[in-house]
Amino acid sequence: MLQSKLFSKTIKNSPEGEESKNAQFLIKGGFINKSSAGVYSMLPLGLKVLNKINKIIREEMNVIGEEMLMPSLIHRKYWEQSKRWDVDIIYKTGTRDNGQGTRDFEYGLGWTHEEVITAIARHYIQSYKDLPKAVYQIQTKFRAEARAQAGLLRGREFMMKDLYSFHMDRADLEKYYGKVIDSYNKIFKRLSLKVLVAEAGGGPFTKEYTHEFQVLNSAGEDMVYYCDKCDFCQNQEIFNSSNHKDCNGEIRNAKAIEVGNVFKLGTRYSDAYGLVYTDKDGIKRPVIMGSYGIGPTRVMGAIVEVFNDEKGIIWPEAVSPFNVHLLALSDSGKVKSEADKIYKMLVGQIGDSEVLCDERTVSTGEKFNDADLLGIPLRVVVSEKTVAAKKIEIKKRAEKMPKLITSAQLKKIIN
RNA sequence: CGGAGUGUCAUAUAAUGGUAGUAUAUGUGCUUUGGGAGCACACAGCCUGGGUUCGAUUCCCAGCACUCCGACCA
Numbered sequence: 001m002l003q004s005k006l007f008s009k010t011i012k013n014s015p016e017g018e019e020s021k022n023a024q025f026l027i028k029g030g031f032i033n034k035s036s037a038g039v040y041s042m043l044p045l046g047l048k049v050l051n052k053i054n055k056i057i058r059e060e061m062n063v064i065g066e067e068m069l070m071p072s073l074i075h076r077k078y079w080e081q082s083k084r085w086d087v088d089i090i091y092k093t094g095t096r097d098n099g100q101g102t103r104d105f106e107y108g109l110g111w112t113h114e115e116v117i118t119a120i121a122r123h124y125i126q127s128y129k130d131l132p133k134a135v136y137q138i139q140t141k142f143r144a145e146a147r148a149q150a151g152l153l154r155g156r157e158f159m160m161k162d163l164y165s166f167h168m169d170r171a172d173l174e175k176y177y178g179k180v181i182d183s184y185n186k187i188f189k190r191l192s193l194k195v196l197v198a199e200a201g202g203g204p205f206t207k208e209y210t211h212e213f214q215v216l217n218s219a220g221e222d223m224v225y226y227c228d229k230c231d232f233c234q235n236q237e238i239f240n241s242s243n244h245k246d247c248n249g250e251i252r253n254a255k256a257i258e259v260g261n262v263f264k265l266g267t268r269y270s271d272a273y274g275l276v277y278t279d280k281d282g283i284k285r286p287v288i289m290g291s292y293g294i295g296p297t298r299v300m301g302a303i304v305e306v307f308n309d310e311k312g313i314i315w316p317e318a319v320s321p322f323n324v325h326l327l328a329l330s331d332s333g334k335v336k337s338e339a340d341k342i343y344k345m346l347v348g349q350i351g352d353s354e355v356l357c358d359e360r361t362v363s364t365g366e367k368f369n370d371a372d373l374l375g376i377p378l379r380v381v382v383s384e385k386t387v388a389a390k391k392i393e394i395k396k397r398a399e400k401m402p403k404l405i406t407s408a409q410l411k412k413i414i415n
Numbered sequence: 416c417g418g419a420g421u422g423u424c425a426u427a428u429a430a431u432g433g434u435a436g437u438a439u440a441u442g443u444g445c446u447u448u449g450g451g452a453g454c455a456c457a458c459a460g461c462c463u464g465g466g467u468u469c470g471a472u473u474c475c476c477a478g479c480a481c482u483c484c485g486a487c488c489a
Binding site: 009011012014015016018034036089111147149210221261263268329330331362365366367369383384385393 | 428481
């Protein structure tokens, strides 16, 4: 990909008022565009990152569930049945004139999908032979947050991966719940995020404790209490130091970004929707459910909050919009022809979608600064100097000092 | 939802009760090319409604939007 062809370009001025690093860098770099508070467009660069995050999530989710897609426009009857129509968080919409006057608010925009999936499940789950089942989707969610804030960390429209599971009994739910936790840990590891698994209260709809996946970071809105020796970790809501036993470690507390959560729903929704199965003895029993979320757009914001310096973003390789950023420090002569050669070689190795080539006719400083802002993990420079030395300069975004190598060595490194 | 603040070119900002200035970006031309290069010219703006006033971008009121703090966050 040639940088001059990118739809977006970097902006030199910092966006007014945005304090969070993820909002600043992502907007300046041309990854996202703010449409209104908490509502963002994913520009081509940002979408590439989001797609890579989602790809990792899908690969891990497909091991324990099947992907599907539910509607965003959800009729009020679904929410009324579970008594969740009168909540502040729901965007109500849909005015219709049926010829006998208008009717307002026929729909709620989906902010979570327990209702829809439970209603669907009635069609396919009737017997113990149909259990267990698990489906997930990656979809835009809408929440009327009183206060959107911190860029991608709290939006009114955002991407969510939501997984729902159905079980015969508690034991099977527990087993699956553990599998989801393992799966989530793998996902966050692949995303280079260190997470703490925090116990949390279940809220009004489940009596049990649930778990949150928390990334320690000062930009977070949550406070977690964790032990420096064992894996004890609780959120502020339920923390009590006497919960921490059998360990002489010290309790610390820190701000954290919640990037995922897991809930044992029990029969709250199966009761509301009459989702029952017939067991071996012919007895009808309610299906036991769980739900599990990860916010890919929030994950993207969290990654920027964790991986940055004063110059810009430092993308982990797994989610970087490109693997290599090739800078041609001149747009003519030997430098250009050498850069073209290297570009072709790189494209041949990892494909056009993984190489960003800065062949713009702009100053050297601008190219370096843009490269730092965009944060692609490996920078490759072709210039008068490198051509004269018959070498190529490479530098990792996370490191300070560049290295001179041959193009054969570069080829090896890329492989 | 409570508190505070801010609304001026595409972006970031300044000043002003009477002609709105600068920087970035953009366009043209020339000179430049290892850390946001220079000169010249050009293009481009006062959130909406009401009030006060001879006259309002400026003062007052309301609305809307945005930001920050707090509450909320199945």
